[in-house]
Amino acid sequence: MDTINVRGWTQPVSRLMMGSDFFRLDNYGEVAALLDEFAAHGGNCIDTAHIYCGGQSEQVIGRYLEECGARDRWVILTKGAHHGPDGEPRVTREHISRELETSLERLRTDHVALYALHRDDPATPVGAILEWLNEHVEAGRIGAFGGSNWTWRRLAEANEYAERHGLAGFSFSSPNLSLAKANEPFWRGCVSADAETLAWHERTGLPLFSWSSQARGFFTGRYTPEVRDNADLVRVFYSDANWERMRRARLLADEFGVPVVQIALAYVLNQPFPTCALVAPRNSEELASSVAGSRIRLTPGQVRWLDLAAETPDLPSAPAI
Structure with a gap:
């Protein structure tokens, strides 16, 4: 599996990241087997968060890391400072420190990569946030840090501050990026990458880790303009432009001889800057499909055409993998 490098952490990071928001204590055996398969395919990064499954996700990962006997081969990404149940911001020194301490206890480790x-909390100055995060880097609790659902402007402001003050800055961003463009945030406070975001990442080379990289099943073939039984998918992804993207992805998939959902994943992984895709396969078949999609090589012209930025496709006779 292909990897990228992240500033601040020496170990390469697999371009497919295993999502873990379905990891629970009662399905540990299923999860452990899936992680074994993921590792066999060359995957090494697991994405989790303080809030996932009420903390069970981190607990399951901690148990797996202890039992697999290969802790050092894994790159763990965890997240904290999610807003509270009423939407109140929790990007504070106290919340970050307390939640990180809890996450490390659950993960049965003293650090995460x-x-x-x-x-984000735009009302909190980025300088203060960077000072707090750098304390944890210096203490060895985290290797590199980034922002999930931060706008590119706030990231740029933060990294300019870091450079001026000799601090470690943000090494990655993790918004939603998918071939289907969001009409509105899937959850309150979420950020989807727009054209300005992509242009900024291309200028800076900052890695982007995409959540909902396959648009939550939009490209699986289960959905059409007439099928409207998933209210969230209708609200977020149903649009004339996205149905045209679907049509183009289907044409390219037919040309390549692959499922449409693999073309959607390839779109994310063939951007002109480093990207990783968070995926959440529930079984061997879905995992194998994601791995196959990660191997498809699209030309810049194909990426632009899929995203409605070019009028004519650049179709090869066979996929480059």
Whole structure:
């Protein structure tokens, strides 16, 4: 499996990241077997968060890391400082420290390779946030940090501050990026990558870790304009532009001889800057499909055409994998 490098952490990171928001104590055996398969495919990064499954996700990962006997081969990304149940911001020194301590206890470790703030609080100066995060880097609790659902402007402001003050800055961003463009946030406070975001990442080379990289099943073939039984999917992804993206993805998939959902994943992984895709396969078949999609190589012209930025496709006779 292909990997990328993240500033602040020496170990390469697999471009497929295993999502864990379905890891629970009561399905530990299923999860452990899936992680074994993921590792066999060359995957090494697991994405989790303080809030996932009420903390069970981190607990399951901690148990697996202890039992697998290969803790050092894994790159763990966890997140903290999600807003509270009433939407109140929790990007504070106290919340970050307390939640990180709890996460490390659940993960049965004294450090994580990657740490992300799950949400931003634009009312909090980026300088203060960077000072807090750098304390944890210096203490060895985190290797590199990033922002999940931070706008590119706030990331740029933060990294400019870090450079001026000799601090470690944000090493990655984790918004939603998918071939289907969101009409509105899936959850309150979430950020989806728009054209300006992509242009900024191309200029800076900052890695992007995409959640909902396959648009939550939009490209699986289960959905059409007439099928409207998933209210969230209708609200977020149903649009004329996205149905046209679907049509183009289907044409390219037919040309390549692959499922449409693999073309959608390839779109994320063939951007002109480093990207990783968070995926959440529930079984061997879904995992194998994600791995196959990660191997498809699209030309820049194909990526632009899929995203409605070019009028004519650049179709090869066979996929480059």
